[in-house]
Amino acid sequence: NDPGKSPSLIQLALQRSRSDIRSKKMLNFDINKGERDAAPLQSKPFALPLRVPPSVTRVEIHKLKEQPKEPPE
Structure with a gap:
């Protein structure tokens, strides 16, 4: 262990940790701010997709079943 190297590594x-903490704080702030602003708008659309997918997936399954009968393009 060269005593001349260790201080620079520690520094x-x-x-590095200081800049990580700074960026994490900024990221958390941005995400929280975005969620708070968008929450009123998203609360309704998020409830709809829960009901929608069953019919959507059913349609997609029908398409998959029908495709093999058709000649490949």
């Missing part, structure tokens, strides 16, 4: 690690 690099401290700088």
Whole structure:
């Protein structure tokens, strides 16, 4: 262990962790702000897709079953 190298490594690690914490705080702030702003609008659309998929998937399954009969393009 070269005593001249260890301080710089520690300083690099401290700088890295400091910048990570800073970016995480900014990310959390942006995400929370976005969710808070969008929540009123999203609350309704999110409830609809839960009911929609069964019919949508049924249609897609029919398409998959019918395709083999058709000649490939």
